[in-house]
Amino acid sequence: MLKDVSPFQGSFRENGPYPGLREYAYPGLKNAAPLGLRNRVPEKTGTPHRWPQPSAILPSRDLHDILPTMSFCTINWFSNSIGKMVQTNVILPEVGKPPFATFYLLHGLSDDYSAWHRRTRVEMYVANLPMIVVMPDGYRGFYTKNEQGSDYFKYMTEDLPNFIERNFPARKARGARCVGGLSMGGYGALRMALGRPDLFASANSHSGAMLAGSSSKTSLDQQEMRRIFGASPKGTDHDLLHLARKAQKAGQLPRMLIDCGTEDFLLEHNRTYHQELTKLKIDHEYREFPGNHTWEYWDEHVREAIAFHAKNLRLKVG
Numbered sequence: 313m314l315k316d317v318s319p320f321q322g323s324f325r326e327n328g329p330y331p332g333l334r335e336y337a338y339p340g341l342k343n344a345a346p347l348g349l350r351n352r353v354p355e356k357t358g359t360p361h362r363w364p365q366p367s368a369i370l371p372s373r374d375l376h377d378i379l380p381t382m383s384f385c386t387i388n389w390f391s392n393s394i395g396k397m398v399q400t401n402v403i404l405p406e407v408g409k410p411p412f413a414t415f416y417l418l419h420g421l422s423d424d425y426s427a428w429h430r431r432t433r434v435e436m437y438v439a440n441l442p443m444i445v446v447m448p449d450g451y452r453g454f455y456t457k458n459e460q461g462s463d464y465f466k467y468m469t470e471d472l473p474n475f476i477e478r479n480f481p482a483r484k485a486r487g488a489r490c491v492g493g494l495s496m497g498g499y500g501a502l503r504m505a506l507g508r509p510d511l512f513a514s515a516n517s518h519s520g521a522m523l524a525g526s527s528s529k530t531s532l533d534q535q536e537m538r539r540i541f542g543a544s545p546k547g548t549d550h551d552l553l554h555l556a557r558k559a560q561k562a563g564q565l566p567r568m569l570i571d572c573g574t575e576d577f578l579l580e581h582n583r584t585y586h587q588e589l590t591k592l593k594i595d596h597e598y599r600e601f602p603g604n605h606t607w608e609y610w611d612e613h614v615r616e617a618i619a620f621h622a623k624n625l626r627l628k629v630g
Contacts, residue, residue: 313512318427323365382439384402384404384429384435385404386403389475389531390544391467393462396430400425400447400472401428401446402446402447402476402592403438403445404444405442406439407460408627408630412447413444413488413492414476415445416475416491417445417447417492418447418448418493418501419447419493421496422515424449426447431611432607432610432614434614435538436617437615440549443614448468450500451464452496452536455496456500456525469511475488490514490615490624491514491515491516493520494517495519499552501515501516501517506552506565512566514568516569516621517568518614519573519605520577520578521578521581522570522578523581523584524541525552535584553589556594557592562593567596570596571616571617573606597620601613
C-alpha cells in the first residue's frame with residue numbers, strides 16, 4: 313500500500329528527465345512521481361503500483377503553494393472559413409511577461425476541443441512556462457482543406473491564430489508559435505506547420521495518421537477519407553511528404569518531433585514517414601516507445617513534446 317501523504321510531506325525538486333517540468337518526491341517511495349502516469353515500486357511491498365491522480369495525493373491548498381495557479385477559459389467564436397461558431401479551450405500562463413509564445417494542441421478524430429484538458433494533466437505540465445496553450449475543435453476535418461467540405465486548414469492557420477493574437481497576449485511571430493497533436497491531430501500538426509512554415513517554428517506528432525493524406529489505401533474509413541482528401545491525394549497539399557519537400561526547397565523547415573507507440577495501429581504510418589524523411593535528408597526527431605493508441609501514452613509523452621517546443625522557442629522556465 314502507498315504511504316498516506318496527507319497532509320503533504322513530500323519534497324519538491326526541479327531536476328528530472330524533463331527539463332523545466334517539476335516533480336514531487338514522496339516519503340516511502342523509491343522514486344519521484346512526475347505529474348503524469350508512472351509505474352513505480354513502493355519500498356515496503358515491492359509490488360508495481362499505478363500512481364493515483366495528483367489530486368488524490370496532494371491537498372489543493374498545498375498544490376496552489378507549489379504550482380502557479382493557471383487561468384483557463386473556453387471561448388465561443390465565429391470562424392469565417394468554415395462558416396460556423398466554434399469552441400476553443402485556452403490555458404493562460406501565470407509566469408513570465410507578455411506577449412507569450414503559443415502552443416496549438418490538436419485532438420484526434422473521435423475527440424473535440426475539450427479532450428486534452430479532460431484526459432491529461434497538460435495544464436500542470438505547462439505551469440512553469442510563459443506559453444499559452446490553445447486547444448481548438450478540428451471536428452473530423454483532418455485540419456486540411458476538405459475536397460468535399462470545409463476549409464479546416466484556413467480555419468486553423470488564419471482564423472484561429474488571428475483570433476488568439478487579437479484577444480490574448482500572444483506574440484505575433486513565427487518563433488513564438490508551435491503546434492502539436494495526436495492521431496488525426498498529429499497529422500494536422502504537420503499539415504499546418506509544413507503547409508505554413510512561415511507561421512510555425514516547431515511541430516510534434518503523437519501516433520499520427522501520417523499517410524492519411526498521401527494514400528488512397530489506409531486503415532481509416534475509405535468513404536470519409538475520399539470526401540476529405542479526394543481519390544488520389546498523393547503529391548497534393550494533403551500529402552505530408554510533398555509538403556516537407558516544398559518546405560525544404562523553400563529553406564523554411566520547422567523543427568519536427570514524431571513519436572509513436574510500438575503497439576499502435578498507426579506505427580507503420582510513422583515508420584514509413586520517418587524513413588521517407590530520412591531518405592530526403594529532412595531534419596527531424598523520431599522516437600518509439602512502448603504503448604498503444606491511448607490517453608495514457610499521450611499523457612506521458614506530451615511532456616516531452618512540451619520540453620521540445622520550449623527548447624526550440626527558447627522559453628525560460630518560471
